[in-house]
Amino acid sequence: MAEKKEEIQKEYLIVQGAKYETTLTNKFRNRKVWQPHNPNLISSFIPGTVIDVMVKTGQKVKAGETIMVLEAMKMHNNVLMPMDGEIVKIHVKADDIVPKNQVMIEIKPFHGKIK
Amino acid sequence: MSLRSNILDLRKRKLEVQKGGGDEAIEKQAQMGKLTARERILAILDEDSFHEYDLFVEHMARDFGMETKVLHGDGVVIGTGTIYNKPVCIFAQDFTVAGGSLGQMHARKITKIMDHALKMRVPLIGINDSGGARIQEGVNSLAGYGEIFFRNTLASGVIPQISVILGPCAGGAVYSPALTDFVFVVENISKMFITGPSVIKSVLGEDISMEELGGARVHAEVTGNAHFYAMSEVECFDQIKKLMTYLPWNNSEKAQAFPPKPPKKGLKIEKLVPGDPRIPYDMREIIKSLTDGSEFLEIMEHFAPNIIIGFGRLDGETVGFVANQPLVLAGVLDTDSSDKAARFIRYCDAFNIPIATLEDLPGYLPGVDQEHAGVIRHGAKILYAYSEATVPKVTVILRKAYGGGYIAMNSRHLRADFVFAWPNAEIAVMGPEGAANIVFRKEIMEAEDPEAMRQQKIQEYKEKFANPYVAAAKGYIDEVIEPADTRHRILHGLKVSKNKSVFLPNKKHGIPPF
Numbered sequence: 196m197a198e199k200k201e202e203i204q205k206e207y208l209i210v211q212g213a214k215y216e217t218t219l220t221n222k223f224r225n226r227k228v229w230q231p232h233n234p235n236l237i238s239s240f241i242p243g244t245v246i247d248v249m250v251k252t253g254q255k256v257k258a259g260e261t262i263m264v265l266e267a268m269k270m271h272n273n274v275l276m277p278m279d280g281e282i283v284k285i286h287v288k289a290d291d292i293v294p295k296n297q298v299m300i301e302i303k304p305f306h307g308k309i310k
Numbered sequence: 311m312s313l314r315s316n317i318l319d320l321r322k323r324k325l326e327v328q329k330g331g332g333d334e335a336i337e338k339q340a341q342m343g344k345l346t347a348r349e350r351i352l353a354i355l356d357e358d359s360f361h362e363y364d365l366f367v368e369h370m371a372r373d374f375g376m377e378t379k380v381l382h383g384d385g386v387v388i389g390t391g392t393i394y395n396k397p398v399c400i401f402a403q404d405f406t407v408a409g410g411s412l413g414q415m416h417a418r419k420i421t422k423i424m425d426h427a428l429k430m431r432v433p434l435i436g437i438n439d440s441g442g443a444r445i446q447e448g449v450n451s452l453a454g455y456g457e458i459f460f461r462n463t464l465a466s467g468v469i470p471q472i473s474v475i476l477g478p479c480a481g482g483a484v485y486s487p488a489l490t491d492f493v494f495v496v497e498n499i500s501k502m503f504i505t506g507p508s509v510i511k512s513v514l515g516e517d518i519s520m521e522e523l524g525g526a527r528v529h530a531e532v533t534g535n536a537h538f539y540a541m542s543e544v545e546c547f548d549q550i551k552k553l554m555t556y557l558p559w560n561n562s563e564k565a566q567a568f569p570p571k572p573p574k575k576g577l578k579i580e581k582l583v584p585g586d587p588r589i590p591y592d593m594r595e596i597i598k599s600l601t602d603g604s605e606f607l608e609i610m611e612h613f614a615p616n617i618i619i620g621f622g623r624l625d626g627e628t629v630g631f632v633a634n635q636p637l638v639l640a641g642v643l644d645t646d647s648s649d650k651a652a653r654f655i656r657y658c659d660a661f662n663i664p665i666a667t668l669e670d671l672p673g674y675l676p677g678v679d680q681e682h683a684g685v686i687r688h689g690a691k692i693l694y695a696y697s698e699a700t701v702p703k704v705t706v707i708l709r710k711a712y713g714g715g716y717i718a719m720n721s722r723h724l725r726a727d728f729v730f731a732w733p734n735a736e737i738a739v740m741g742p743e744g745a746a747n748i749v750f751r752k753e754i755m756e757a758e759d760p761e762a763m764r765q766q767k768i769q770e771y772k773e774k775f776a777n778p779y780v781a782a783a784k785g786y787i788d789e790v791i792e793p794a795d796t797r798h799r800i801l802h803g804l805k806v807s808k809n810k811s812v813f814l815p816n817k818k819h820g821i822p823p824f
Contacts, residue, residue, distance in 0.1 A: 208640045210672040211712070211744030215588045215640035220615060222532065222646070223639060229678035242515065292515035 235283075237274060237300040243267025245291040245299070254282045255309045262300060265293070274299070281305045327365050327382045331406030339406055344477060344499060345543055347387045347402035350437050353547050355391035355400065362389040364419045371413060374446045381408050384416040385440075388423040390432075393554050396566075399427035402437035405477050409441035412483065416444070417454020424461040431560035433470040435550070438487060439477030455482045462489035467660040470557045472550060475500040475526075475536070476543060488535065491657060492553060492609070495526035495536040496546045502529055502536075531612040534646060539612060552607060556621040556628045558661050565628035565663060573797065574604040580793035587670075587709045587736060590636040593618055596668060596708070597631050600624070600797045606631070609654065614646035619654040621663075624801045630658035633668035634719070636709075643715055644675040645688040652691035652822075659699035664804045667705040667720040672741060673713045687823040689718065694822045696724045700814065702807035704800050707731040707778065707787070713740050722786045727810065728803035730791045731778035737787070738780075742772040 206219050246264040250256055261273040262282070284301040287293060311319075330336065330346060339346055345353065351360055369384045371377065385407035390399050401423050403410040420436070427434040443451040465471055466489065473487035474494045478501045487493045487502070495502075503524035510516050510523070522528065530539035538553070540546035558565045577599035583591055598604040601622030608620040616639040619632055632651050634641035643651075658665050674680070674689060696703070696718070704727060705720045716737060720726045731737065738745065747754070750767040757763035781787045791799050 208642070210640060210642060210676060211740050212747055213588060213672060213741040213743040215590070215636070215672060217590045217636060217640040218638050220638060226677070226679045229682070242513070294515055 234277065235302055235304075236298045237262070237277075237302060239265060239267075239293045239295055239297050239299055241265070241267040241272070242295045243272070243293060245287045245289055245293060246271060247289055248285060248287065248300075250282045250285070250300070252282055252285055255305050256280060256282065256302075257309050263287075265299075276302070278302075279305055279309055324365065330382055330404045331408070335406035342499070344405070344439070346406060347404035347437065347439070350474075350476065350543065350547075351387060351389065351391070351400055351402050353544070354435065354550060355393060355398070356395065359391040360389055360400075361391065362387060364388055364422065367415050367419055369413050369415050369444075369447075370450070371444065371447045373448075376446045379408075381413075383407065384413060384419065385410050386416045386419050388419045390423075390426070393433075393551060396554075396559060397430070397432045398435055398554075399423045399430070399432055400435045400437070403440040403477075405439040405441075408444065410439050410477065411441050411444035412451055412454055413444040413447040414450040414454055417451070417457055420454075421457045421461055424458070424465065427469055428461070428465045431469055431562070433472065433554070433557070433559060434465065434490075435472045435474065436486065436490070437474045437476055438479045438483065440483055441478060442481045442483055452482070455485070458486050459489060462486055466491075467561060469560050470554075470661070472553075474546065474550065475502055475529075476546075477501070480504070480506055484535075492537045493529070493535060494538045494540065494546050494550060495529055496540050496543055497526045499543065500526040500529070500536075527612075530610075534610065534613040534650065536613075537609050553621075556607060556623075556663075558628075558663070561661055563662070565661075567626045568602070568623060570625040571602040571623075573599055573601060577604060578794075579796055583708055583732075583793070585734060587734075587741075590640070592637050593633045593635045593641070593668065593670070597622060597633060600666075600800065601629075601631075602626065610650055614644070614650045616641055616644065617647035617651050619651060624666075624797070624804065627804070628663050629800075629804065630654065630663045630665045631668065632665060632720070634671040634715075636670055639675065641671040642673065642675040643671060643689060643692065643718060644680055645683045645685050648685075648688045648690075648692045648718075652695040655692070655695035655699055659695070659701050662701060664702040664807070665699065665704070665720070666800050666804070667703070667726075668708060669705060669711050669716075669719040670708040671712070671715040671719065672710055673715040689714070690823040692718045693724065694820070696720045696726075698814075698820065698822075700810070700812040702804050702810050703727050704803040704807075705729045706791075706796055706800065707735040707737060708793075709735060710741070711735065711737045713738075722788075725812075727807045728799075729787050730789050730796075730799050730803075731781070731787045732793050732796075733778065733790055735778040735790075736772075736776035737778055738775045742768045742776050745775070746771045 208215050208217050244266045246266050248263045250262045256276045258278045260276045262276050263274045265272045280302045283303050287299045367384050369381045385404050388401040401420050471490035472492050473490045484502045501520050501524050529536035538549045579599045582595050597606050606622045616635050618635050703720050722729050746767040754760050754763045778790045
């Protein structure tokens with residue numbers, strides 16, 4: 196029985212300066228491209244449900260204050276303000292279900308006195 | 311009552327129980343394209359060899375109205391039989407009886423046959439087709455799972471354990487297969503997951519079908535939970551029987567030897583491998599050019615295909631092959647391929663199967679995702695597995711053996727018994743391109759034409775270091791061989807290593823980078 200040889204779709208992979216002709220796997224193609232952490236974005240660290248958002252757009256908040264509550268794995272998790280700053284945009288409201296790594300609140304640093 | 315009427319009564323009782331969940335449920339099972347538990351067992355075992363036990367076991371649930379319900383055999387069939395005239399223990403969950411749900415007696419039947427398999431040192435085959443824990447039996451059902459997992463662990467490395475997923479297998483139930491040696495899945499029929507699509511949707515808002523979440527293809531290709539993937543139950547049973555021919559029946563035996571056969575003519579090894587180390591070829595062809603009858607049973611064919619693992623025979627004896635696949639991702643080692651190879655090496659070592667390693671790789675896969683996925687600890691598994699293995703180990707370097715990859719792929723330094731290299735092999739700390747850029751950085755930078763200088767230095771490095779003779783001069787390579795001699799040299803290497811005995815430091819167990 197003559198086996199048909201499948202034509203190799205040419206793709207390339209560079210390892211230590213050498214360019215190898217080969218094929219790529221779906222897992223490799225779909226790999227996540229690393230992005231640097233943006234401190235101005237408050238993202239969900241775990242998938243869950245938004246219980247409450249305690250701040251409003253434009254509000255100035257001190258570092259360490261609770262700005263929202265996210266329920267995940269049957270726990271109410273307080274999301275804290277990471278620095279003294281101002282709320283720029285709020286993307287979620289109570290009862291929203293959020294997947295992991297979704298941007299929930301945008302902030303920007305604020306230098307000065309916060310009441 | 312006369313003995314005769316007692317016998318007739320027994321037959322009637324048996325017939326009743328063997329119907330499992332009844333005609334309607336059996337019809338439903340057939341509509342899903344599934345065989346019944348007994349049909350499956352009969353299809354795997356030799357004809358007329360199956361003997362069943364615990365047929366008349368009844369469940370112990372006394373709450374939620376369960377006390378009035380009859381569950382024939384408590385939803386599982388257990389027994390013994392033979393495959394190619396050699397004894398095996400087997401169980402099959404019966405989906406037609408309460409969805410194959412696992413209660414206390416159901417679990418007790420399974421653990422009974424597991425205990426028997428371990429005591430008698432024969433392989434255990436488990437067919438999983440179950441909706442999960444029987445909620446009505448509460449913690450007794452959880453206890454049942456725990457008892458099964460414990461026995462899976464005890465039996466690991468003592469007898470071959472095979473799991474066949476022929477239906478849903480959800481929640482805790484998936485951990486028994488995960489603890490066994492080989493997991494078989496069938497397209498459209500097998501489903502495995504810890505939490506199902508409906509829970510994921512309600513808690514996390516992610517919408518995914520059962521098939522996309524934990525179907526056969528997903529486990530064969532993405533998760534690496536399955537070792538064999540088939541399009542139908544019949545094909546799956548053939549795969550199981552084929553695999554069994556390569557395995558020893560327990561860890562104090564060797565796999566059965568078959569009459570020696572030469573590889574098929576026409577597969578000329580030296581013609582299959584391109585001279586340019588950057589041009590790919592299909593390593594499976596190379597393995598087939600070496601094995602008896604050019605037969606090779608590949609394991610985990612679709613997962614991390616940049617490394618190939620599987621069984622073949624050399625002069626009739628089972629050999630485990632581990633080989634880089636230049637056709638996929640240039641044959642690099644990465645988290646998945648290291649995992650895949652390491653587990654297989656440990657399997658071979660546990661069951662007295664010698665290992666042949668065919669090497670052609672540019673090193674470990676670079677990338678942030680790899681580093682963050684823990685390529686350090688995953689990559690370390692392959693070092694651990696080769697170092698620890700005391701079965702005969704032979705390595706052939708076909709083309710490239712660079713850097714960490716050279717060490718990892720059963721090098722002399724990890725106590726390979728024989729290491730051979732082809733005359734075109736490049737054994738070096740890294741490829742000429744990478745090395746030239748580092749070693750001659752200054753010269754290249756200061757040259758009038760840096761690119762011309764780079765090419766010149768790459769060539770220089772190639773001539774000086776990218777060959778097998780530097781390693782051979784140190785004795786790291788035992789012999790530089792002609793490609794056509796490859797089968798003969800591996801075979802001879804394994805033959806003279808037959809009575810190999812190695813003494814490792816006394817310990818309870820090591821701590822591999824799991």
